Amino acid sequence: AEELMIRSEKLSIAGQLAAGIAHEIRNPITAIKGFVQLMKSGIVEKKMYLDIMASEIERIEMILSELLILAKPQIFQTERKDIRKLLAQVTTLLDTHAIINNVQIITEFDPEIPLILCDENQLKQVCINFIKNSIEAMPKGGNIVIQLKSKNENPNHILLRFIDQGCGIPEHILSKLGEPFYTTKETGTGLGFMVSKRIIENHNGEIAVFSEENKGTTIEISLPITH
Numbered sequence: 416a417e418e419l420m421i422r423s424e425k426l427s428i429a430g431q432l433a434a435g436i437a438h439e440i441r442n443p444i445t446a447i448k449g450f451v452q453l454m455k456s457g458i459v460e461k462k463m464y465l466d467i468m469a470s471e472i473e474r475i476e477m478i479l480s481e482l483l484i485l486a487k488p489q490i491f492q493t494e495r496k497d498i499r500k501l502l503a504q505v506t507t508l509l510d511t512h513a514i515i516n517n518v519q520i521i522t523e524f525d526p527e528i529p530l531i532l533c534d535e536n537q538l539k540q541v542c543i544n545f546i547k548n549s550i551e552a553m554p555k556g557g558n559i560v561i562q563l564k565s566k567n568e569n570p571n572h573i574l575l576r577f578i579d580q581g582c583g584i585p586e587h588i589l590s591k592l593g594e595p596f597y598t599t600k601e602t603g604t605g606l607g608f609m610v611s612k613r614i615i616e617n618h619n620g621e622i623a624v625f626s627e628e629n630k631g632t633t634i635e636i637s638l639p640i641t642h
């Protein structure tokens with residue numbers, strides 16, 4: 416019965432998404448089609464159009480790669496993992512990207528963090544999404560603090576926080592977070608938050624967002640520990 420419920424839930428999400436996906440992918444494809452026609456007519460300078468086409472194709476790829484993560488719960492595979500190690504790998508991966516953007520990633524981990532049952536790759540994806548959002552929220556640079564806390568109000572959970580000093584999220588956007596394709600960025604997909612929230616829910620975790628405009632944003636994730 417549980418399996419059935421998960422499946423019907425997935426189907427309804429697929430339904431919600433279908434219209435959005437069709438729309439988001441049709442736009443760049445329409446553009447590419449138009450440029451192909453222009454180029455066939457031979458009246459235009461090719462190089463410029465090839466650049467635009469390449470960037471439109473890149474956009475389709477970005478949308479598809481984020482959507483593929485949504486398909487992955489089908490092969491949701493959990494193991495007991497040390498989340499500190501997972502975070503260390505993620506920060507190593509993103510360090511150069513952060514440095515280029517004048518951002519410093521600071522980690523504050525409690526000394527004893529219990530293991531958690533998780534799909535490592537999916538949880539990494541979540542961390543990458545939130546760190547990238549924080550970097551993008553600080554165009555002039557700043558700090559991102561990643562906190563891991565084992566002792567909190569809920570003794571069966573650990574807390575993971577991503578704290579940035581970025582532009583913050585205004586009220587009207589906060590309520591839209593998690594809606595597919597909602598983005599304020601020129602090259603954003605508006606899928607990162609939704610996919611991340613979904614993954615956290617698959618881990619029986621919870622996510623909360625605290626934000627103040629021009630001050631920064633804190634993403635707080637709680638995840639159940641294994642016994």
Ligand code: ADP
Nearest residue numbers: 548549552583598599603604605606607608632
């Ligand atoms: P994308 O990053 O592709 O725009 P997301 O789903 O990751 O899509 O985020 C949706 C929107 O939420 C962003 O466009 C941005 O406006 C806002 N947002 C998310 N994280 C932050 C953050 N740390 N600081 C400020 N705004 C944020």
Ligand code: MG
Nearest residue numbers: 544548607608
């Ligand atoms: Mg994002």
